[in-house]
Amino acid sequence: MKKWLSLFLIGLLAISVVASGCISSGGEESKTGAIAIVYDVGGRGDLSFNDMAYLGASKAAKDFNLDLVELQSNSEDDYVENLRTLASEGKYAVIIAVGFMMTDAVKQVASEYPDQKFAIIDGSDPEMPDNVMMILFKENEGSALAGALAGLIAANDGKDKVGIVLGMEIPVLYKFEAGYRFGVKWAEDYYKQKEGKDVNIDVLYQYTGSFGDAAKGKAAAQAQLSQGAWVIYQVAGGTGLGVFDAVEEALKAQNKKMGPPFAIGVDSAQDWIKPGVIIASMTKRVDVGVYTAVKDAVEGTFKGGVVELGLEEGGVGLSTVDDVMAMFDSLPEDTQKQKLKDLGFNSRDELKQYLEQTRGQVPDWIWDAVKQLQDKIVSGEIKVPAPMDKDGIEKVRQAKTWQDMQELAQ
Structure with a gap:
């Protein structure tokens, strides 16, 4: 995992979801399954946390031949409704909630749908149902x-x-x-x-x-x-x-x-946004966390509980010039x-x-x-x-x- 390099964000960001309840799917009829991701308020376009979550999900969707469905929350009131809407369809290998603020909503909906796998980025609760992977970072x-x-x-x-x-x-x-x-x-x-x-x-x-x-x-x-x-x-x-x-x-x-x-x-490795101004970036590999959740769900190794990624696991780090150029070369x-x-x-x-x-x-x-x-x-x-x-x-x-x-x- 340490050798994974972040993807260069601009140019790879596909569709933006702009309204609660608006679901986008870039999939084709021949896809073998689907995954879903629910963004927090603010959503895509931040060039960091949420966009990194999208990149991890989109890479996993491509690698495992899955449809990717995205849902945007306009306010905290949307969390439960968005998660419940997806869970009720019963077709997703895993539903990923992006952000600490959705912890209570995930806990509630995961309890209602015990056969649905969920993952939450940055959220944890000792009483979380065992069908939820809680992905944390150091x-x-x-x-x-x-x-x-x-x-x-x-x-x-x-x-x-x-x-x-x-x-x-x-x-x-x-x-x-x-x-x-x-x-x-x-x-x-x-x-x-x-x-x-x-x-x-x-x-x-x-x-x-x-x-x-x-x-x-x-x-x-x-x-x-x-x-x-x-x-x-x-x-x-x-x-x-x-x-x-x-x-x-x-x-x-x-x-x-x-x-x-x-x-x-x-x-993300934001150095490229303003070269000369940004000396380095503290990379928080949300993409790695999201990809891990999808991979485990698809391969049958998914387990509920806390997964914590630090320096040793490659979950966080300080960006290098090679990181930035590897991202650029992927475009x-x-x-x-x-x-x-x-x-x-x-x-x-x-x-x-x-x-x-x-x-x-x-x-x-x-x-x-x-x-x-x-x-x-x-x-x-x-x-x-x-x-x-x-x-x-x-x-x-x-x-x-x-x-x-x-x-x-x-």
């Missing part, structure tokens, strides 16, 4: 790498602030915030040992309350930049796209095309040409070189340090806290060192 581990990268870039440039812009204040996002803070504290310690200098880097944070409002993301990032944030991690889906705009404008104001300041992307030739034109490049080599130049703004020793942290997390030598409530995240916020934070992970 966002805290991947975010620790993002925090280490941000903290070391700031420390190396003599800066003392980094930022994180988040979406809705829900438990899963506490894991992102906690991991990021852990990584920043680890970076302080690493830098002190390397350079013999004490550094104290503040983490500016804001929950915007939305996953689909780029203007809110931009405003939040602008506020953090004005306070001195040197790197900003976006954890807000479509809202986070505004973070990229804010950092790009800050660079243009300095007549710069490449950071720092930098942004860090999330969920049809005509789509590649159009995307290069949109991004202002004459060839794929130019795009690759630009991404490499962007990363070249950060010294090699920083990338090596982040890899060291990754290896220690994978080996179990270092454990990253994963709070799931306000009390837990507040303890992380108050911790003075990464060692203190690690105590909270026990």
Whole structure:
């Protein structure tokens, strides 16, 4: 699973479903079966979480010769109705619910249809029926790498602030915030040992309350930049796209095309969206989780319960230039040409070189340090806290060192 590479989103996004109760199917009559996916409010087009879920489902549909049926929720009131509509048809190998907010709805409908297999991304409940696979990710581990990268870039440039812009204040996002803070504290310690200098880097944070409002993301990032944030991690889906705009404008104001300041992307390898602005992305492989659920359902190995994917399983990670280029190479030739034109490049080599130049703004020793942290997390030598409530995240916020934070992970 570690060797899976994300798909390049733009150009591969097929149909958008725009209304509750509107079902799309790209299948043909000769298909051998069907799967269904229910999107949360906000849905497709966020270039991260929901789109990654679609890509995993569409790849599975192609690989296993299945129809893919998509259903969009316009509000929380649609969850139960959408899931029940699909379950009542009795024809899906698995019905996938995308997002923590659908946990209660899945629990209810799965109880009503015990013979139907369900999977939910980011949702869990100890009393969930045994026909539900709960796919979770160790966002805290991947975010620790993002925090280490941000903290070391700031420390190396003599800066003392980094930022994180988040979406809705829900438990899963506490894991992102906690991991990021852990990584920043680890970076302080690493830098002190390397350079013999004490550094104290503040983490500016804001929950915007939305996953689909780029203007809110931009405003939040602008506020953090004005306070001195040197790197900003976006954890807000479509809202986070505004973070990229804010950092790009800050660079243009300095007549710069490449950071720092930098942004860090999330969920998919978002580096390509604004080359020069985004230094890396914390990839959350929702596509891998969705594909796993379909594969297990089709092959008869599906089991209810929690499946958790972290650094070791390839479920999270920090994007590389090779990741981005592998995504690009998966596109049809005509789509590649159009995307290069949109991004202002004459060839794929130019795009690759630009991404490499962007990363070249950060010294090699920083990338090596982040890899060291990754290896220690994978080996179990270092454990990253994963709070799931306000009390837990507040303890992380108050911790003075990464060692203190690690105590909270026990």
